[in-house]
Amino acid sequence: MKVPTEPVLRARALGVGYRDRQVIHALDLRIEPGSVTALVGPNGSGKSTLLHALARVLTPTDGVVELDGTPITSQRSVAVARRLALLPQSALAPPGATVTEVVDQGRYPRTGALGMLRRGPDDAVREALGLTGLEDLARTPVAQLSGGQRQRVWIAMALAQQTDLLLLDEPTTYLDVRHQLDLMELVVRLRDEQGKTIVMVLHDLNQAARHADRIVALRDGRILADGPPAEVLTPRVLHEVFDIDALVLTDPVTSRPMFVAR
Amino acid sequence: MSRLLRAVLLVLSAASVAVGLVAAHLLVGRSELSAGEVVEVLTGRSDHGAARVIVLRYRLPRVLLGLGAGALLAMSGVLVQAVVRNPLAEPATTGVGSGAALGVVAATMLGFHATYAAALVGALGAGLLLLLLGRRSPAVAGILLGAVLAAVTALLLVVDSSPTSSVMRWLVGSLNARTAGDWSALWPWLATLPVAAWLLAPWMNAWALGAAQAISLGVPVRTTRVVVLVVAVVAAAVAIAAAGAVAFVGLVAPHVARLLVGSDHRLLVPVSAALGAVLLAGSDLIAFSVGIDLPGARDVAGVPVGAVTALLGAPVLVHLVRKELR
């Protein structure tokens, strides 16, 4: 029997919004340590907004986000950044900065501002570059990279933060099939070998079903389905969340569910 | 590392150019002084009273003021650009310069001669307005603010029917007729502000990734924005109190520095400051040499250095605008 664990990250009656618009409504979510969770849902359903609130980039309008059992907004921001890293959906490339210079920024929470003044790229940065296959591009200006190479730079930066928790917003966008697979395998490896906890927004439902332990489906800022892929990837849920008519099959390679639209 | 090496070499070459500029400024002038006489004055062995006054009271302070104000303006440009996330920003295009100039002009007209205090009040006021009005699009807010403040200054000049050339020099920027007293007011700032600006580099580097990313790295974005803006505004105000509202140095020097060493603010701040210093002192040498035979050149009426930097800077501005629009 599975022993219930304490969640590392938890949203309680969470409400998040922008100015006059409420995007997330009374949402409850528990993220167990050492798990891979995929967040899915239509465009504008609030996935990025939820992720930003979980990373305390956005302040909730209602409810709380708890990290290790304590409200995240009452913790020091650097302390939070040592526990969780965020890969935003749209990151900005500083003009002229090289790959190494950008990835190096991920060390800020560990070294602090004064540390950043005197140190250069360390082992964590080199390791992150290696994990994302960017060694050969280390000195290239980010502005000269392709979309997929650039996406790997942001992933490397999040990895360089060396946090137990990774919140990734559409990490596979722009990546070719090979690099998508590499990234998903990396995510699973980080969970298995280092016990990391990963929450990622994915648009490819088959990818989510194949690599995640759990899928959370969001629509209009509410969770419509939450559970292992076999429970979430069903014709009924796909219809309720995405308004699609789908056929769900069993993936012959992984025995996980996969869908094709009718 | 190659960028670090390049930055070190750039600062060293700027330093040697600066030495050359000092030598040129000491030798060029209405009164003919030989190199030997200048060296005698500098080493304290001269008993030629007039030469001592010319070198120590006028020529040396003038070039040092040019170097110092240029460094501060360039540094302020880097900081302001980081705050508003736009390479077109500088004290002159964000209203901060106009605020400082307005402060000085208003104070001069009212008969106060606390130039530094007036420039600081004007620039900090403009900086505060920029923070309040410019949440959405700080770059646009800065340009509008600058236009409004410049209009207010123009209005003051119309109302006061005797606009003296000493008021005009704050508006364009001029180092004519500066003396040792001006230098002693500037150097304490010069000893502190660049260090402060350099210490802010890690925050500016993190912001460059976007607000969400900076916050998630644990950078206190809201407070650091205020801190960086205050240092930028104080640097601009002090430079303007020393040299007037010289335009373009805060734009050109950071732009060239970015092309040469990239966007790491740890390198960008010192390299921009070094380039800004030689840019302003070099322009002033041109202004001075051109204006030397004009009537009234000995006092404030000579060619203002701001006119030279404007001529040099305008093409860079056009280039930057075209790059932004592409």
Ligand SMILES: Nc1ncnc2c1ncn2[C@@H]1O[C@H](COP(=O)(O)OP(=O)(O)OP(=O)(O)O)[C@@H](O)[C@H]1O
């Ligand atoms: N900065 C913002 N200001 C105001 N409204 C916003 C902002 N960001 C997002 N929204 C709104 O909040 C809603 C949810 O947006 P969010 O980015 O969380 O969606 P998403 O699920 O991540 O979508 P996508 O799949 O397109 O990335 C949308 O309707 C969007 O218009």
Ligand SMILES: [Mg+2]
């Ligand atoms: Mg999104």
